[in-house]
Amino acid sequence: MFLVFVFKGGHKMDKDNKGKKSEKDERLSKRLCYVLRYGAVKEGLTLYEGAFVDLDQLLELPLMRHHTRQEVIEEADISLSHRGAKRFETKKENGKLLIRACFCRHFEENPYHEGSNVPKLSEACIQFVCTNLQEYDLEDFPDEHLISKMIQKMKRQSKLNNAALRQLLVPVLEHLDLSGVYITDSTLKLVWRNCSNLRVLSLKDCGYIMTDSIMEQLVKKLPHLESLNLCACKHLTDRSAWALSKHAHNLKELNLSWITTISETSIIDIMTNCSQLVFLDIYDHRISQDSRRIIADIARERKMKIVLKGLTDNGIAPENPCSLLPNFGKVW
Structure with missing residues (x-):
């Protein structure tokens, strides 16, 4: 009897944990x-x-x-x-x-000389500048690659605060990844005032600060934007979609996933009015069958790729729905 009891108890545990890692x-x-x-x-x-x-x-x-x-x-x-x-x-x-x-590959450089724990000279210099950032004026610094490395380094070290960004947001930047960074409206004002040449911008998970009014200013002041990641910016509405349709003339890639407050009509307007758009991520939006047909027709005509749950048309749906995610906010 004891053995039977143990067996049943074990079986119940397996059933309860089925499918759980x-x-x-x-x-x-x-x-x-x-x-x-x-x-x-x-x-x-x-x-x-x-x-x-x-x-x-x-x-x-x-x-x-x-x-x-x-x-x-x-x-x-x-x-x-x-x-x-x-x-x-x-x-x-x-x-x-x-x-x-399969996706999101963005490898960090080895900071050490091969086979040792000795930092490379370039790495040591970048770390010194990051540690003493307030002593440097980088406004006219010409190397975007080094500025981007400093931004990514301070981001990994959880030191990319507003004070650091005031020093690092400079005109040479064309690529900027602020995903997962705590920012304020003053930070975003610095972005469009100091980085007017931005082509790639990721604001993934910055929904706590992104509003329609900020979005309007962003697309007006950053006319060169080609890739914009707004994933999980859940307070944006059709007003932001209208601003994109009107001002984002150079936009090629747009991520609107995890946003349920933008209507399917506005999504169709973006596809129609953003003439350079070639990739749109609306994976978890609720789209009616009629609108799905319209979206598919526009995508086929424009040779666009659309990421939308349940969309299986090989001509417009990427085989891997995550395959293009690294493009958003990718620095190098």
């Missing part, structure tokens, strides 16, 4: 995302063509010491994004099993 599985998924999207070079891994890495070399990293080869292979097979797209993929090549992230 264990804490160890969650850690594995997060570690793979870090290494295969951002940290491969920084961690000393060799990158093969297509941003693949050797699975055996990956497993030698200290942060992977608690995970087996089979666990990583299984995670690569089953891990999906919230959009249902595969996060990772594997392939065999020259006797090696290679693995990579």
